[in-house]
Amino acid sequence: MHTRTIAFLVSSIISAAPAVAAGAADEAVKPFMVDDYDAGQMFNLLGGKTQGYEEAGVKCIPTFTKDPGERHGDSGASLRLDFDVSKGAGFSYYWSTLLAGRKTDVAGKAIELMAFSDLRDYDFLSFWYRDPAGGVIFAIEMHQDTDGDGSYIMGVDKISSVDIAPYIDKLAAGKWQKVEIPLSRFSNINDWSRVLDIVFVFRNGRGLNKGTIFIDDLSFVKYAAR
Secondary structure, eight states: OOOBOOOOOOOEEEOOOOBOOTTSOSEEEEEEEEEOOTTOSSBOTTSOBEEEEEETTEEEEEEEEOOTTTSSSSSSOEEEEEEEOSSTTSEEEEEEEOOBOOEEOTTSOEEOOOEEEOOTTOOEEEEEEEOSSSOBOOEEEEEEOSSSSSSBOTTTSEEEEEESGGGSOGGGTTSOEEEEEEGGGOTTOOOTTSEEEEEEEEETTSBOSEEEEEEEEEEEEEETTO
16 A cells, blocks of 8 residues: 555544434444545545545546436435556555545635544444445455554554455345444554544455445444444
8 A cells, every 4th residue: 555645734633423312223323424425525524535546557436426326325426436456556445534624725725634533432334335246345444543643654554454245245236235344353453543544445356356336425333232
């Protein structure tokens, strides 16, 4: 994974959402929504930057679709990822920054980023997923900042990766399905108040080397009954 520099302006933490009344819902804590993609912008709901990777013959191109035949739900938009890892380095990725609070200067130019998101009250990473062709396998990576600079540096900061295969229904190819991955599976992360980003990683030889997937409602959740 290449180093990505992220400007870090204020050393603060955005607190998790407050707990809701017992019995009000299956969720014990209000979901922490990272992105619903409805705005169709390369910034998530936290104000953090999102981006694909295209270099040396590989690519992962993010776009947004409002096509009723592609999106999840009756309105809004979903994320579309078109990837090709059949050549070159053999891997590509899409990442969404969890450092939050994008601001603009007097000229309207974006200034990134203010604060870490505090995820210590959550148990699962959750998102809706559709693989039209079937056979796409990828990994989810998260990076933990260990040196306090607000950026991921390979060999310095912590990285933890989970393969998506055990958490998807292969028989549901072409249909939307909800994916929930226990945060405990990201075993190398030991401080959920210092997580930098979520990364969708496609590698040559892991499922299809070229294809399209759709993602919606990327969030962190906790359930009262689990």
